[in-house]
Amino acid sequence: MTMSRQGVQPTEVIDRAAKLRFRWNGKRFSGFEGDTIASALAASGEQIFSRSMKYHRPRGILTADYWDPNLMVQVGDDPNVRAGHRLLESGMDVRSQNAWPSLNRDIKAANSLLGRFLTPGFYYKTFMRPRWLWPTYERVLATFAPGGKIDLDTSHAYHDKRYTHPDVVVAGAGPAGIEAALAASSAGASVMLVSHEHSVGGHLRYSSDAADQAALVELRTALDASDVEVLTDSTVTGRYEDNWLGIVQRNHPIAVERLIKARAKTLVAAPGLIERPYVFEGNDRPGVITSGAARRLVNLWGVKPGERAVVFSANAEGDAAVADLERVGTEIAAVIDGRTGGHISSTRGSSRAVDAVVADGASIDADLLVVAAGWTAPTSLLNMAGDRPVYDPAAARFFPSDPPSNVLATGGLAGDADLDGLRQHGAATGRLAAARAAAVRHRLQARTARALPVEGDEPAWAPDERAPLGRDPHPELYRADTHGMVDMSEDISSKDLVAAAHEGYDSVELAKRYTTATMGPSQGKLETVNTVAAIAEARGETISEVGTTVWRPPYAPLTLGALAGRMFEPVRVSSIHPWHEANNVSVIQAGQWLRPDHYGDPAAEVRNVRRNVGLIDVTPLGKLDLRGPDVPKLLSLLYVNKWMRLGIGRVRYGMMCAEDGVVLDDGVTGRLGEDHYMMSTTSSGAGGVWEWVENWLQTERPDWQVHVTPVTTAYASINVAGPKSRELMGRVCEGVDLDAEAFPYMTVRQATVAGVAGCFMWRIGFTGELSFELHVPAGHGLHVWEALMDAGSDLGVAPFGLEGQRIMRLEKGHFIVGQDTDGLTLGPSTGLGSLIKLDKDDFAGKPELAWAADRSLPMVVAIQPDDPGVVPQEAAQIVRGDTNEILGRITSSRYSPTLNRSICLGQVEPDLAAGGTKVTVLLESGERIGATVIDHHAHFDPAGERLRG
Amino acid sequence: MAESASPQGPAFESPVVRSYPASRAGDLTLSDESAVTKWLVRAGTEGPTADLLDAPFGTSRAAADGALVLGSRPGEWIILGTSAEVAAAVAGLDGLEEQEFCSALDWTHGRAMFRVTGTSAARMLEKVCGLDWSDHMTPDGAVVSASVALVTCDIARNDRDGVRSYLIFCDRSFGQYLFDALIDAGNEFGLSVAAASHSHSAD
């Protein structure tokens, strides 16, 4: 078979004035604008496009469209490109896949000789034992794996995303789909018409019939004049709950692919029919093509598919192919009519080309066999909507059964008619879709507070009064009297399926998984029904009895890039962040926050805080503004300790536990006014605590008068820490007495700082130093930070980051929720059990904490390695002696620049929690070191004299 | 809602700190309005406060004194404007606490606010938000909360001279991220960054 370009066809889509040059396996080729990669190669006489996956058999064009399993190629760094669909572009570097060292000399074609080892379940059977050989098997098998090459250095292309809420989405742009879109649009619906192909028109595009061409022009003209949004080269890939649709748009000008998430009020499924290959000996030999492939090659691209053809036709499409072939000069050696008992048995020839076709018992010399054996209804979208299509043996295909009433089928999927009949059914479907969409729209508007008010009652759900389409009789042609390939993507033959059925894998779902039939890039569109037919034959049953596999999303394979869409990765920064960036900061991402980790030397930052004064930006610290007379009751309910008598200007530490008694969060809350409190939470807990508070107020205590507002980022928060912090604060604060007596530890004051009114500050200290935690209206945070840096230059003021703070809090033995506690750490395990007031009437987690009160629990303790120079890894295990019995773990570990030794927090079994207990820590290296539990959490200044100063 | 700069106190620092090249082609504009005064009022969904503010959840209303009142959540209102306009709008709330439990706080520093204006503004929002921006579901004056580029935002449709326009609010700390995400979404429509239409007193 040699294909070649012929004279201009009236229906062709190529621009012969626009020549495009490209490379195919390194050699120069050319085609025209409008060609697919495959049509350009075919026009240049190429016959072999790929090697099959398992046996590495040469493969040529089969269907010449998106579904063609033999036309997977690599384009540049883009693997698995469908050459039957992708339009040719100038300069493309196209290469074949699955061929080594070359398409024409493929060493792995030896697999064909080893066919008996590649029987179904081959991988399961052969590589199971001995298990120790699996790594070797895996390495060898990997070199045989199908598909193109992935370039790990490929830059990330821009993938776009869009949400949309059309009234009607029409999937498929053949004549019925276009009519449905037009009718729905005329009825006032917003309509999106999605065409899998590069242009609308469906099968009319490659019909040489004059009436078909006139209809195509008419439909396209009407579409251009309508409000219908037309997406070409786009696929509705999935239908999910409540008509949520995934649509991949492959040709958007600003992105290589755009994923559209559409909430359609009604969905019209109009995908048309897909021509089904026929199974016989030699059916995968290059030169065997479907009738649709022949018609597309001739009519769209002016390519003559072969010199001398046998046409096996069981329907009008096959008959039309005969006429198309004759028009471009292909000699018709024979037409075998499948409707009247004519049959083909096999092809003969080399592995690379057909020489002859055995049909009706005779061998006919030919280089081309065109097969029109019937249709597969791609019911995928209906399956995804919950429908279970039913097989009709008289028409030899599946039909919709009972899809939900917001999913409507039309076109070939729904039945058969002449062109006018299909168009009428499409238009009626569009009107029905619009009427039902109007009812959905009415309901949505009526129930949505912000929407335009609607008048009147919701329209009745429009009844389906469409005249049903007929069903043309078609012979059931699945397999000839010989065996051949069923799944060309996966190299599965009918013999393999029969063997699988005889081994007991005789349900389609089992046989599919056992043999991998239908699991390749064609995703069952070509091979599912032939697979079912082979199983049915082996079981001696009908296709209806065997049933089919359930088609799941995606309708067509899609790239991971399309699914990922644009990468939204929200980050938060404080208003002081520009200063950090200008001052040599090393940033750490903590949750969504970008935070200063350190400014070069965290140990020096620690020493400066202990000696002079340091500033840390703690804006991410959660802050909830609480107002109302019932705030004390709320605090008493959510914290384990007591809150009913907190005086104005006072601050108290609190621990929160969940209802299971596990530590949820901790922080301080201050009383700013009579009914006004400010709660602080951990940085990571800010969002969760807010929802926790709302949950209690809305659902358990709806009668309480409390208003909660998250103000975390309304304030820039700066901790000013160190022995010189009071002096520094005195230089910038107005309206507040900073004296130790006037503003003692654990109190809160409001002040004007560096000219900024509305600041508040509390005297607390995570670092263990005298410190002022200052909260500044965020729009002045940078100003105040700079004012502090300026005012304290002679005091040695310097910034410190999260790492320095972590070291200092560890020196002080303050645990961090989520680091030193985990999802099983009950309140008393923190060592703060005395905070838990079981005599309160109620608080979150009370029953569990009451239960825990009489029990020994694992405890958070401070631990010091005996060798002060060894810093154990966090999560290093604490074990019993030389055994591997786990008794606890290190939860925090650092080298203390203040104490010049390693210091840790850890969780240990109850009997190891007493001060002075010797424990063994198993390091990552396997080495065991001795360490000692100390009798209080603070490694440094356990009396807390520095911070109260 | 324009106002002269405040005579005292340091200038307001916007969460949007990067600078952007001057206008490109296209009628879609994005501006940073974070400096606008914003108050948050809480009270019952029905009662004297709700009656006074007269903007039920999902709707908005231009107050006589120039402020914009958004019914942002059931029993929650955001009031926008210059500090004088907002002060005038909330003045009527004084004394209502005698009649019902209500509260008001200045949220100016807590929320970034951006305005997107142009005929393609809805198409732009479709790229970052899953809500239906059609006129029947989100008409002029509508107020809604939703995730925009994975950040929870309050959004108010507030058309300008008959042209689609949206106010978008988020936590201040997300401001720079969201501003950039909106620019990215608007690129295909020729979005340009415009100067703020409001100034603000640093209070």
Add this chain to the structure above:
Amino acid sequence: MLLVPCPNCGPRNSTDLRYGGESHARPDPNTASPSEWRAYLYLRDNPAGWLRENWYCASGCRRWFSIERNTATNEFRDPPLPGDKRGGAA
């Protein structure tokens, strides 16, 4: 994606909400036995059929509500009850 009918916002994508699980009443913490408390914490009916459950409209109105849903068909039984998440199992 499921549309969840929020009583305040109208139908919203389920990703706009946080699923709060089966509605169940909180026992009196002062009288509940440990096993009753743990049943409240951990045990759920998980029926295939109608179930009253809680949702939090996290991206929308930030209100909790409870509503009946058929776990087998994903139908919702209107109207949802704003604020009430106790409700008791349907």
